[in-house]
Amino acid sequence: MGGGRVRTLFGYVEESCLLTRAHPVVKVLSLVALNVLAWLIEAPVPLAIYLSGLLLAAALARAPLRRLKGYLPYLLLVAQAVVLSYALGSRIPGAVVYATLPWGCYVSDRTLLYMASVMLRISCMLVGSTLVFLSLRDTDVVYGLRGLGVPFSAAFSLNLALRFSALFLDDYARVRDAMLLKGVRLDAGGPLERARLLSRAAVPLMVIAIRRMQDLSFALELKGFPPRGRRTYVHEFRWSWADTAAAAALVATTVGVAVAKLLSPLLSFPGWPFA
Numbered sequence: 001m002g003g004g005r006v007r008t009l010f011g012y013v014e015e016s017c018l019l020t021r022a023h024p025v026v027k028v029l030s031l032v033a034l035n036v037l038a039w040l041i042e043a044p045v046p047l048a049i050y051l052s053g054l055l056l057a058a059a060l061a062r063a064p065l066r067r068l069k070g071y072l073p074y075l076l077l078v079a080q081a082v083v084l085s086y087a088l089g090s091r092i093p094g095a096v097v098y099a100t101l102p103w104g105c106y107v108s109d110r111t112l113l114y115m116a117s118v119m120l121r122i123s124c125m126l127v128g129s130t131l132v133f134l135s136l137r138d139t140d141v142v143y144g145l146r147g148l149g150v151p152f153s154a155a156f157s158l159n160l161a162l163r164f165s166a167l168f169l170d171d172y173a174r175v176r177d178a179m180l181l182k183g184v185r186l187d188a189g190g191p192l193e194r195a196r197l198l199s200r201a202a203v204p205l206m207v208i209a210i211r212r213m214q215d216l217s218f219a220l221e222l223k224g225f226p227p228r229g230r231r232t233y234v235h236e237f238r239w240s241w242a243d244t245a246a247a248a249a250l251v252a253t254t255v256g257v258a259v260a261k262l263l264s265p266l267l268s269f270p271g272w273p274f275a
Contacts, residue, residue, distance in 0.1 A: 008137050018061040019135035023243040024144030026250075027136055033250040034128030038121050040257050043271020044113055047120035054127050063131050071126060079119055086115050113270050138163065143237060164212070171208050175201045 006020050019027070034054070041047050058065055086092075087107055094108025141162060145155035179201065257267065266272040 006137065008134055019063055019131065022135070022246065023147075023237055023239055024140040025147040026144075026243050026246050027132060027140050028144035028148060029247055029250050031129060031132045031136075033254045034132065035125050036254055037257055038124035038128065040254075040261055041121070041124075041267050042117060042269040043267055043274075044116040044120055045272055045274075046267055047117060047124060051120060051124050051127065054124060054131070058127075058131050063134065068127065068130060071130060075123065075126060078122055082115060082118050082122075086111055086118075090114070110270065113274065117269060133162075136162075147237075160216070164209070167212065168205070168209070171205055172201065175204050175208075 008020070019030075022030075037050065038047070041050060055065070088101065089105055090107075090111055091105055092108055092110045092114055094110035096109045098107045098109070098112075100106040138159060141159040142152070142155045145158065146152060184200075261267045
């Protein structure tokens, strides 16, 4: 069993990964806590420390970090959008103003810091969410949410949404490959031109999504969903001391960061060491 592979929402991972063997409730708590922490921290340096800690923890847990390479193009597109929006349309006061635009916006030292904060926050959310999703199975979503007291219908709906996200990435890859085979150069031109070319994939993706929704609605209706009466479950997950320690650490860390932000300016923008 130690050398096997497990099917998750976004592919196959090694069964030896510690995240894969965690209790479903711990996985759901990890997904929420990691994103809440990235939302609470505003300062660029603490965000960089947090991102480094995520990568180190993922390496110690033997998580498949190589899968993150597939999301680098999307992160670069987001980075371009962040840089353009703040460089051309922001008015953040700072000690030094590097450029003033004709329409009244300007780029200061705090503008650059805020760009870094936004990109680091997005990177933390991307890395944390991706690592959890790579260890999250269909059953983990439903069982984890049910363990937290969420109704089965809501847990099942969220599970379907996550499954559609994974299918959407596969559909996008097929549409992109079809565009490349027809001679479309997605890497030609500047950022705006590439964004315009990528937007052409929206129509076929919408058609595919509507067809999937129709097929899914028919399948659920044939299976008598939503279920009535008391529901039984196939799998039974047992808590271990490691699961208890992980859940307690996640809750304590989230609460501690929230309290620290209220009591100290170090985590608020611009934060340490610029405050």
